[in-house]
Amino acid sequence: MSRSTSTIGSPDRRLRAPVALALPALICLAVLALPLISLLVRTPWSDLAELLSDESARTALRLSLECAAAATGLSLLFGVPLAWMLAKTDFPGRQLVRALVTLPLVLPPVVSGLALLLAFGRRGVFGRYLDQWFGIQLPFTTAGVILAETFVAMPFLIVTVEGALRSADQDLEEAATTLRASRFTIFRRITLPLIGPSLIAGSVLCFGRALGEFGATITFAGNFSGTTQTMPLAVYDALETNPDAAIALSLVLLATAVVILTALHRRWLPAVGGGL
Amino acid sequence: MRRRIRIRAVSVGVSVSLALGSLALAGCGSGSTATASGSTPEPGSSSLAVTGTITVLAAASLQEAFTTLGKQFEAAHPGTTVRLSFGASSALALQITEGAPADVFASASAANMKQVTDAQDAAQAVLFASNVMEIAVPPDNPAAISNVDDLARAGIKIALCQPQVPCGSTARQVFAKAGITVTPVTLEADVKSTLAKVQTGEVDAGVVYVTDVRAAGTKVKGIEIPSRINASTSYPIATLSHASNAGGAQAFVDYVLSADGQAVLTADGFAKP
Numbered sequence: 001m002s003r004s005t006s007t008i009g010s011p012d013r014r015l016r017a018p019v020a021l022a023l024p025a026l027i028c029l030a031v032l033a034l035p036l037i038s039l040l041v042r043t044p045w046s047d048l049a050e051l052l053s054d055e056s057a058r059t060a061l062r063l064s065l066e067c068a069a070a071a072t073g074l075s076l077l078f079g080v081p082l083a084w085m086l087a088k089t090d091f092p093g094r095q096l097v098r099a100l101v102t103l104p105l106v107l108p109p110v111v112s113g114l115a116l117l118l119a120f121g122r123r124g125v126f127g128r129y130l131d132q133w134f135g136i137q138l139p140f141t142t143a144g145v146i147l148a149e150t151f152v153a154m155p156f157l158i159v160t161v162e163g164a165l166r167s168a169d170q171d172l173e174e175a176a177t178t179l180r181a182s183r184f185t186i187f188r189r190i191t192l193p194l195i196g197p198s199l200i201a202g203s204v205l206c207f208g209r210a211l212g213e214f215g216a217t218i219t220f221a222g223n224f225s226g227t228t229q230t231m232p233l234a235v236y237d238a239l240e241t242n243p244d245a246a247i248a249l250s251l252v253l254l255a256t257a258v259v260i261l262t263a264l265h266r267r268w269l270p271a272v273g274g275g276l
Numbered sequence: 277m278r279r280r281i282r283i284r285a286v287s288v289g290v291s292v293s294l295a296l297g298s299l300a301l302a303g304c305g306s307g308s309t310a311t312a313s314g315s316t317p318e319p320g321s322s323s324l325a326v327t328g329t330i331t332v333l334a335a336a337s338l339q340e341a342f343t344t345l346g347k348q349f350e351a352a353h354p355g356t357t358v359r360l361s362f363g364a365s366s367a368l369a370l371q372i373t374e375g376a377p378a379d380v381f382a383s384a385s386a387a388n389m390k391q392v393t394d395a396q397d398a399a400q401a402v403l404f405a406s407n408v409m410e411i412a413v414p415p416d417n418p419a420a421i422s423n424v425d426d427l428a429r430a431g432i433k434i435a436l437c438q439p440q441v442p443c444g445s446t447a448r449q450v451f452a453k454a455g456i457t458v459t460p461v462t463l464e465a466d467v468k469s470t471l472a473k474v475q476t477g478e479v480d481a482g483v484v485y486v487t488d489v490r491a492a493g494t495k496v497k498g499i500e501i502p503s504r505i506n507a508s509t510s511y512p513i514a515t516l517s518h519a520s521n522a523g524g525a526q527a528f529v530d531y532v533l534s535a536d537g538q539a540v541l542t543a544d545g546f547a548k549p
Contacts, residue, residue: 123477139478140461142434165421222462223474226433236465241440 004056036254043251044244056225060234061252065140067230068210071149075157075206080199083158084187087165098162105155112152120147120220144221145228149210156209157202164198165191169199201264208260222275329357330524331377333368335384335511336466337407337443337484340491341544343383348540349531352510354522364441364466372397372516379525382513382532384467385442389512392447401512403549405541407485408508409443409450411499412474412492419480424501427481428456435473435482436460443467447483449507471496474533487545510549 017025079117082222085091086098104112116209120127120138120179130136138144172194176186192199221228233251238246330349334342338364346358361368361378367390373395374379381398383389389401413421414418427434436458437444444463451458464470467484467499474482475495485539489498513532539547 117476117478121476121478137433218465221463223438224460224462228462237438237463240364240370240438243370 039247040252043247047244048248048251051242052252053243056229056246057234057249058246059226060231060249063142063145063213063226063229064231067145067149068153070146071153071210072157072203072207074146074152076199076203079158079206080161081156083161084165084191086158087162099271100157101155103155104152109152109213109215110219113148113216116148116151116216116220120144139220140222140228142222144225145217145230148216148220149213152213152216153206154208157206160198160202160205161195164195164202169192172270201215204260204264208257209223212254234247246250282310291370325525326353326527327355327360328521328524330379330528331359331361332380332382332528333361333363333372333376333378334380335365335368335442336362336468337384337487337513338362338382338511341467341487341541341546344540344544345532346371346537347489352531352536353527356527362468364437364465365441366391366438366440367465372466375518377514377518377520379519379521380513380515382511383442384511385445385509386512387445388442390515392514396517397514399512399515402529402533403510404446404537405415405511406508406514406549407487407511407546408503408506409447409483409501410486411481411491411501412471412479412484412489412496414474414477415494416465417497418477421481421499423499424454424505425456427483431434432481433479434458434460435464435470435479437467437470437483438465439464441466441535443470446507446509448458450483450501450505453505453507461484490545508547510521511546515520 004119019112023108082101086094086101117139118124120130120133122128123137123230127138130138139148168191172190173186176190181189211230212232214236217230217231218236223229223233223237225234231249235246235249235253238249300373330340332346342360342362346360350356363371365383365385368381369383369388369391372378372392381389381392382404382423383392383401384407386401389398392398393401409426411424412420413419419426419429421427421432426432436447439445439448443466445538461479462473464473467488470482471484471488471492473479474484475492486498489496513529514528515522519525532541
């Protein structure tokens with residue numbers, strides 16, 4: 001499917017762009033590219049190894065990768081079933097649920113963090129009972145970081161997977177139904193493999209968003225090296241004390257993002273990757 | 277035809293909301309409604325008329341005092357607008373050396389002012405106030421903290437400012453004098469964020485300025501730190517070399533140093549420098 005779409009856009013069918021379109025397009029490209037190029041230009045290449053071997057930098061990188069991976073895992077575990085519900089079943093308030101799911105995509109992350117604090121903070125609406133009944137306190141813990149990242153990044157996975165479920169071929173599932181396969185067996189043996197590429201694409205997007213999460217994390221989980229200070233928080237911290245270190249850390253995040261997008265584009269999903 | 281009209285209506289809607297957004301942004305932290313006059317004198321020009329907009333970057337701990345000072349200054353000098361932006365002194369110093377357009381810088385520590393004067397962004401700074409630290413706890417004091425030594429107890433959640441921020445470095449001086457080791461759960465970007473973590477009850481205690489505890493009213497409870505182990509920080513203020521409103525900047529600094537200005541600071545709990 002993806003191969004056939006890529007041939008539609010073959011070079012011989014492409015149009016020559018009129019100036020009225022080419023010029024704004026170039027400006028657009030400049031706005032997007034110049035900051036990233038400047039980051040590369042100002043990178044202290046000679047000190048890079050030393051800056052990145054710093055203990056707190058490595059701690060932040062490790063914590064970031066662990067938390068983003070955990071957030072992606074949670075999103076797969078809980079988000080895929082919800083995506084399935086949204087795509088395949090009809091229940092009252094489905095549109096409302098869908099709107100709710102996409103809300104974190106457009107909500108300023110600091111607002112997400114505040115909402116999380118009001119819900120799961122030590123004196124939050126639900127958090128007080130977590131504390132009283134189970135002794136669980138989420139703010140200022142790594143679990144809090146994972147929750148914040150999941151809240152912000154899970155919608156990317158749900159939206160991607162729901163789209164794939166809607167457009168996936170129904171014939172195989174129907175055939176399986178006639179063979180009396182249970183709905184869960186169909187989901188596990190047929191639906192999941194069918195949407196495999198989208199599952200990967202959604203997970204990678206989710207991981208990337210989680211890795212870059214800042215606002216919700218610093219608002220809800222605080223900022224302390226080793227427990228809650230992820231890479232973006234470390235960049236923010238370093239900016240005031242050691243701008244070179246901030247640039248070096250930013251470079252790592254940029255490189256990670258490039259790797260994610262390239263992998264998405266080349267390996268698994270030309271169509272989705274190209275549509276990013 | 278209909279479609280075109282609809283598109284236009286949408287674009288008007290967008291530009292209106294953009295305008296509203298920028299207005300809201302301009303109003304954010306300024307505490308005033310008027311906007312820049314645009315015709316401000318060049319720095320070093322002969323006319324040092326006190327008019328137009330004066331942009332003041334001030335330490336977060338000065339929020340209440342400088343908001344009052346700004347209003348009083350505007351009343352004393354009709355035709356002026358004081359735009360205030362508050363943040364960690366370290367963050368503001370960085371903004372200034374990176375070229376943020378501002379006229380006056382009021383720092384919570386000499387170190388952050390030195391960053392600015394070293395970069396030739398300000399010539400001369402004058403001390404105008406000083407401040408000491410205090411322990412802030414939620415009103416019900418859930419961890420029953422009664423003195424500085426309690427902060428070293430295990431299992432207590434404490435918020436501090438980051439070490440490069442004046443409230444963070446000054447708090448660390450207190451711990452050094454008291455001979456204790458404090459392990460915070462979070463290092464906040466400025467003193468108001470630290471205070472907010474106490475106000476919301478997310479931490480058992482935070483170490484902030486005396487003035488912040490006073491400004492928070494009944495939302496937090498203050499526990500005094502005895503003067504033999506307390507540490508203080510001095511607040512320098514300076515006009516900036518690249519001020520677009522040099523006359524206004526000097527007038528504002530003069531006002532802060534005047535009897536009227538000092539009265540506002542004293543009322544908010546600041547000490548003389």
